[in-house]
Amino acid sequence: MRSTFGSPVLDAAARLLAPFMWLFAAYVVIHGHESPGGGFQAGVIVAASIILLRLVRGRLAASVLTSRDALTLACLGPLLYGGIGIASFFFGGNFLDYGVFPFPMEPSEVRAMGTLGIEIGVAVGVAGVLVLIFDALARWEDGTL
Amino acid sequence: MIRRLTVLLLAPALVVLLQAAADLPEVGDSTAPAFAHVAPYYLAHAHEETGAANYVTAVLADYRGYDTFGELTVIFTAGLACLLILGVCDKATPGRDGA
Amino acid sequence: MIDLLGPLFLLLMVVCALAALNAKDLLSAVTIFGAFSFFSAVYFVVQDAPDVAFTEAAVGAVITTVFFVCAIQRTSEDDQ
Numbered sequence: 388m389r390s391t392f393g394s395p396v397l398d399a400a401a402r403l404l405a406p407f408m409w410l411f412a413a414y415v416v417i418h419g420h421e422s423p424g425g426g427f428q429a430g431v432i433v434a435a436s437i438i439l440l441r442l443v444r445g446r447l448a449a450s451v452l453t454s455r456d457a458l459t460l461a462c463l464g465p466l467l468y469g470g471i472g473i474a475s476f477f478f479g480g481n482f483l484d485y486g487v488f489p490f491p492m493e494p495s496e497v498r499a500m501g502t503l504g505i506e507i508g509v510a511v512g513v514a515g516v517l518v519l520i521f522d523a524l525a526r527w528e529d530g531t532l
Numbered sequence: 533m534i535r536r537l538t539v540l541l542l543a544p545a546l547v548v549l550l551q552a553a554a555d556l557p558e559v560g561d562s563t564a565p566a567f568a569h570v571a572p573y574y575l576a577h578a579h580e581e582t583g584a585a586n587y588v589t590a591v592l593a594d595y596r597g598y599d600t601f602g603e604l605t606v607i608f609t610a611g612l613a614c615l616l617i618l619g620v621c622d623k624a625t626p627g628r629d630g631a
Numbered sequence: 632m633i634d635l636l637g638p639l640f641l642l643l644m645v646v647c648a649l650a651a652l653n654a655k656d657l658l659s660a661v662t663i664f665g666a667f668s669f670f671s672a673v674y675f676v677v678q679d680a681p682d683v684a685f686t687e688a689a690v691g692a693v694i695t696t697v698f699f700v701c702a703i704q705r706t707s708e709d710d711q
Contacts, residue, residue: 415685420584423681425592431689438697465608468601483597495583502582502593505600512604516611517694523618524701559678588682 401443408436416510420499426506430464430513437514438521457518464512471504640674657703665696 412432415424472483480487485501557564584590647667654660668691675684
């Protein structure tokens with residue numbers, strides 16, 4: 388990135404906003420069963436908070452989540468999703484058949500737990516990919532991530 | 533000249549589209565074709581089967597989980613394609629300048 | 632009154648689209664496009680589709696705008 392537009396006011400505002408954006412993202416993904424929201428929206432909110440920090444604070448904020456971490460997250464998301472799908476093979480179910488997991492709960496709650504797992508996978512993957520695209524677009528002057 | 537030609541060509545298209553839009557079912561019409569097949573089953577059983585009060589999540593993440601997996605794969609592939617096209621790579625990685 | 636909200640936001644979307652087409656430079660066009668996304672998100676809320684509205688507000692109004700601005704910056708760098 389050529390320059391950032393940091394100023395004390397923007398800096399303070401971004402620092403104040405970021406934790407609440409993370410909290411809201413956690414709420415959106417966990418409460419997605421009862422209210423509008425889900426993994427995709429939560430991932431976008433997390434990515435928006437990290438992009439905000441990068442826009443305002445520049446290279447200082449890269450330590451929050453480096454581009455390599457973002458790449459790792461982007462790969463971990465689909466891995467978690469597919470892993471949960473494949474894990475249901477081992478309990479005698481079909482691919483992505485979460486009802487077979489041996490949790491001590493009601494059958495519908497077991498399915499809800501499986502759904503929560505894949506929503507977290509979607510959120511992690513989407514957040515990683517969006518931060519990665521931003522870093523690729525607005526990379527540092529020396530061409531490195 | 534080109535602009536006038538465009539308007540001339542697009543005006544009939546607008547008329548046709550508005551004509552077609554008039555035949556679309558009303559918003560929330562329960563007899564619409566989209567609500568005729570699986571939607572009643574989802575409305576009746578989604579809560580007890582998946583434990584989700586938000587039926588959009590129930591359909592996206594549970595009944596149609598395989599679709600969502602494909603969607604996540606598409607997003608992941610798009611991110612990798614962005615990295616490749618924008619030519620981002622670490623200077624320390626060999627292969628960029630023949631190093 | 633509540634019935635008029637949908638057409639009102641559709642009209643605002645059309646106005647935003649025309650303004651973005653006629654904008655002088657790309658940066659203002661992108662900003663107006665963000666406003667377009669926001670109005671479309673509000674329109675989805677009026678149409679009882681909060682999930683879609685949520686996605687549209689987060690992706691359309693925030694992420695795409697930032698990506699477009701970055702792309703404009705990159706392309707104008709290459710022009711110099």
